[in-house]
Amino acid sequence: MRRGLLAEFETPEAMLRAIAELRSRGYRRLDAFTPYPVHGLEEALGLRRSPLNWIVLPFALAGAAGGYLVQWHNNAYDYPLNVGGRPGHAPPAFVPITFEMTVLAAALAGFVVMLVLTRLPELWSPIFDVPGFERATIDRFWIGIDARDPALISPLAERDLTDLGALAVAWAGKART
Template identity: 85%
Template structure:
């Protein structure tokens, strides 16, 4: 949400009720800003499950295969040492490094993909200019409606949010009430 309408609520219950009511009225581009995780907010906002695990899976498998192949190449193909009758290709001996390569590749890929999907780092956002928004990290709960939401009609939505119990209703974004 780069531009849109923000509403401040005192309690998480009031915020969840407002989100449910807004979704029943046809608003779909909603966001929530809370000081701590709220149970049920994902369902209330209609969020889908993150695609992160399916994006990371191929990289984890590639790391696993790469770790195994490096060990096989070094021990069984390029420089085999036949000592004590042990086989050069000992699959069970390769398991710890193979597992560690899977964990390493998955964690590094997950970190990078998370930053890309979340569009981070973002040092400034238009909602930071809304008076009182700093309390979103302390004790207030905010609901945001994106300016691109087709159901957003400025005076009606502001009145609806106030009727739903919002303490403050303010616009975020550099152009204020202009819609894209």
């Protein structure tokens, strides 16, 4: 959310009640900003499960295949050594490196994909200019209604948030809709 309407709440319970009520009134593009994880917030916002694990899976499998292939190429094909009757292609010996390459590839891909999906790093956002928003990292709970939400009508939304117990209501970003 880069611009829209923000509302400050004192407790996580009040924020969760307000989110549930806003969703029942037709608001769909909601976001929440909290100083710590709040149980039930994802369900209240209607968030879907992250696609990160399915995006990272092919990279992990490619890392495993690459690690195994390099070991096979070096030990069985390019530089075979017959020491004590050991075969050049010994799959049990390749398991540790294959596992480590799987973990390494998944971790690196997961980190990069997570940054891309979350559009980080975002060093500045119009939301940061809202007075009092810095308390979202200390002791306050904020709800944001994205300006692109079709249900967002300025005076009605401000009144709805105030009626739901918001301590403060402010606009972030460009001109009001």
